[in-house]
Amino acid sequence: MRTPGLALLLLAASTAAQASSCNKSREYLLGGLAGDLQMTPQTYDSLFKVCEVTALMPNVQDAFVLKDGGIGVIPKQDTIPATAATLSRFCDANPRATLRFISKKDLVLAKSTSQIVSLSSTGTTSCKKIKGLS
Numbered sequence: 001m002r003t004p005g006l007a008l009l010l011l012a013a014s015t016a017a018q019a020s021s022c023n024k025s026r027e028y029l030l031g032g033l034a035g036d037l038q039m040t041p042q043t044y045d046s047l048f049k050v051c052e053v054t055a056l057m058p059n060v061q062d063a064f065v066l067k068d069g070g071i072g073v074i075p076k077q078d079t080i081p082a083t084a085a086t087l088s089r090f091c092d093a094n095p096r097a098t099l100r101f102i103s104k105k106d107l108v109l110a111k112s113t114s115q116i117v118s119l120s121s122t123g124t125t126s127c128k129k130i131k132g133l134s
Helices: 003-030 041-055 080-093 103-107 113-117
Strands: 061-067 069-074 099-101
Touching: 003 041, 003 061, 003 113, 041 061, 041 069, 061 113, 069 080, 080 099
Parallel strands: 069 099
Antiparallel strands: 061 069
16 A cells, blocks of 8 residues: 555656656747747747646646647547547636647657647647637
C-alpha cells in the first residue's frame, strides 16, 4: 500500500511531466525557433495557460501549444467516446479555442517538439463553431 506522501509525489511528478510539453512548446515558439509567429507573444502566453489546464484533463497524455494557436493533445484513449468527452470538457472551459487531437500517425511523422508545434489545427472544428459562437 502506498503512503499519502508517495501518492502526492507521484501526482506532482505526473503534473510536471504533462506541463513540460506545454512549456517546451511555448519556449520553442517564443524563442524564435519556429520562425515568424502568427500571433503576439501575449497570445502564446495565454495559450500556454490553456495548455497547462488541458494537460491535466483525464484523457490527455500530453499537450502542446501549436504555432497556429490551437492546443494539440495526445489522448490516453483514442476512442470516439473518450475524445468526445475531452472535446466537450475543453470547449466548455475554452469556448473560443481549438483542440487538435494528435494521432499515432501524426506522432510517427512529428517526433520532436518542433515538428509537433508545426502541426496545423485548421482542419479541426473550433470550439467557437461547435458552440455556435460568432
